[in-house]
Amino acid sequence: MTDQKTQIVVVGGGAGGLELVRRLGSKYGRDKHDIILVDRNQTHIWKPLLHEVAAGSLDANLDEVGYGGHAVRWGYRFFNGTLESIDRDTKHITTAPLIDDQGREVIGRHKIRYDYLVLAFGGVSNDFGTPGVREHAQFLEHRAQADSFRQRLLNACLRANHEHNTGNADARVRICIIGGGATGVELSAELYNAAKALRNYGLEVFDESKLEVTLVEAGPRILPQIDAELAGVAKHELEQLGVSVRENTQVVSVAEHSVETKQGEIIPADLIVWAAGVKGADGVNEMSDLELNRLGQFVVKPTLQTTLDDHIFALGDCASCTLPGEERPIPPRAQSAHQMASHIFDNLCRVQTGKPLKDFVYKDHGSLVSLSRFSTVGSLMGNLVGGRMAVEGRLARWAYQSLYRMHLIAIHGWWRGVSLIVIGHVNQIVRPKLKLH
Numbered sequence: 001m002t003d004q005k006t007q008i009v010v011v012g013g014g015a016g017g018l019e020l021v022r023r024l025g026s027k028y029g030r031d032k033h034d035i036i037l038v039d040r041n042q043t044h045i046w047k048p049l050l051h052e053v054a055a056g057s058l059d060a061n062l063d064e065v066g067y068g069g070h071a072v073r074w075g076y077r078f079f080n081g082t083l084e085s086i087d088r089d090t091k092h093i094t095t096a097p098l099i100d101d102q103g104r105e106v107i108g109r110h111k112i113r114y115d116y117l118v119l120a121f122g123g124v125s126n127d128f129g130t131p132g133v134r135e136h137a138q139f140l141e142h143r144a145q146a147d148s149f150r151q152r153l154l155n156a157c158l159r160a161n162h163e164h165n166t167g168n169a170d171a172r173v174r175i176c177i178i179g180g181g182a183t184g185v186e187l188s189a190e191l192y193n194a195a196k197a198l199r200n201y202g203l204e205v206f207d208e209s210k211l212e213v214t215l216v217e218a219g220p221r222i223l224p225q226i227d228a229e230l231a232g233v234a235k236h237e238l239e240q241l242g243v244s245v246r247e248n249t250q251v252v253s254v255a256e257h258s259v260e261t262k263q264g265e266i267i268p269a270d271l272i273v274w275a276a277g278v279k280g281a282d283g284v285n286e287m288s289d290l291e292l293n294r295l296g297q298f299v300v301k302p303t304l305q306t307t308l309d310d311h312i313f314a315l316g317d318c319a320s321c322t323l324p325g326e327e328r329p330i331p332p333r334a335q336s337a338h339q340m341a342s343h344i345f346d347n348l349c350r351v352q353t354g355k356p357l358k359d360f361v362y363k364d365h366g367s368l369v370s371l372s373r374f375s376t377v378g379s380l381m382g383n384l385v386g387g388r389m390a391v392e393g394r395l396a397r398w399a400y401q402s403l404y405r406m407h408l409i410a411i412h413g414w415w416r417g418v419s420l421i422v423i424g425h426v427n428q429i430v431r432p433k434l435k436l437h
């Protein structure tokens with residue numbers, strides 16, 4: 001009988017999962033271990049860039065990472081598939097049949113054995129059961145949705161430009177964004193940046209004055225994760241750009257071209273974006289008998305192992321981790337996914353050498369929100385800045401960009417990561433400012 005390799009399966013190559021397989025592959029290679037990444041897509045794009053892809057200010061083709069090539073480079077295997085179920089008794093996962101764009105089956109339902117399984121497949125937007133959201137609002141959860149939004153945005157701008165040229169001076173592009181968290185705020189500002197540039201791309205009469213963006217937040221203020229004062233600065237900046245910021249406004253239904261609020265107001269819109277809240281993926285209840293919280297996220301112990309199975313770990317947006325002494329779970333952010341990935345890597349290394357697992361410690365490095373090239377606001381935490389420090393402007397912009405740079409280094413290593421950062425700067429200078437296709 002041949003010795004079976006230790007098989008570590010990571011489902012989801014996002015902000016956390018891709019960093020984890022890179023480190024596992026690089027440490028263990030393929031001799032005694034088999035590290036397998038399963039993702040429903042063939043390429044990775046860092047989710048916090050999606051609002052820039054949606055507005056057209058970032059060409060995702062330049063920042064995407066192909067899992068196949070990355071796997072060969074770093075010593076793990078990639079399997080293109082969507083997790084369907086987990087069988088804890090036989091220690092297998094099953095992926096759904098892979099179907100091509102013509103509806104033909106490429107690969108049938110497939111089983112993969114695991115010794116250790118890491119669930120890192122993120123979450124989805126929480127529509128809180130609001131009628132009409134699924135049918136009429138756009139989400140920004142993956143690249144295809146960001147691309148589709150960009151295309152619809154461009155069409156709406158072309159239409160408004162044409163109407164202006166044919167005598168309708170009132171033609172506008174009306175966009176309603178629901179959710180005043182980082183995604184909604186960043187997208188609002190990014191849209192004005194893109195609209196400003198459109199005039200240079202053949203839409204002679206279109207500019208930011210023809211854009212009407214309404215940002216709707218159910219809570220008392222936008223950006224609840226940062227200081228009230230800084231959130232006020234962000235609100236002021238948005239209003240200066242032309243965004244109508246509506247706080248204390250709950251959306252009760254969404255129709256094809258309008259949004260209805262609890263106060264009975266109808267907000268007309270050509271495009272509607274839902275960016276409110278995160279919950280576990282659809283269908284997660286049927287996947288396994290693992291413990292879930294009320295939002296459908298896997299409940300994990302401080303070691304980041306799931307509560308019912310020590311061989312299954314979970315990280316990032318699909319996990320719910322409330323550390324001892326804390327009242328709230330760790331927030332669904334890129335920095336949480338990154339830190340959890342590092343911790344699971346350490347714990348998986350400890351398992352191999354028979355050492356006891358360590359508890360996760362979350363270090364909140366602060367929260368930063370980019371208002372496109374207009375401004376960046378937020379707070380930084382840590383010894384370096386002596387506790388919590390409010391930041392704005394260049395320092396905030398630099399810290400915000402550092403998050404993505406750290407991700408590039410984590411998935412590509414130092415040499416390649418730094419090279420890609422330099423190439424990114426060059427591209428910013430030499431490439432077109434907008435992606436219009």
Ligand SMILES: Cc1cc2nc3c(=O)[nH]c(=O)nc-3n(C[C@H](O)[C@H](O)[C@H](O)COP(=O)(O)OP(=O)(O)OC[C@H]3O[C@@H](n4cnc5c(N)ncnc54)[C@H](O)[C@@H]3O)c2cc1C
Pocket residue numbers: 011012013014015016017038039040041044046047048049050051081082083084120121122123140141182183281315316317318332333334335336337368
């Ligand atoms: C527009 C936007 C802006 C954001 N901005 C910020 C920000 O500025 N700062 C910040 O800290 N956070 C930000 N976030 C949140 C941050 O992106 C997430 O918290 C983070 O990406 C979560 O990482 P993850 O590894 O848990 O999952 P993800 O990065 O979401 O990756 C999940 C992966 O799993 C794959 N997958 C999903 N389902 C399956 C399945 N069933 N089978 C196989 N594969 C599957 C997906 O294809 C994807 O590759 C933003 C999010 C969005 C949408």
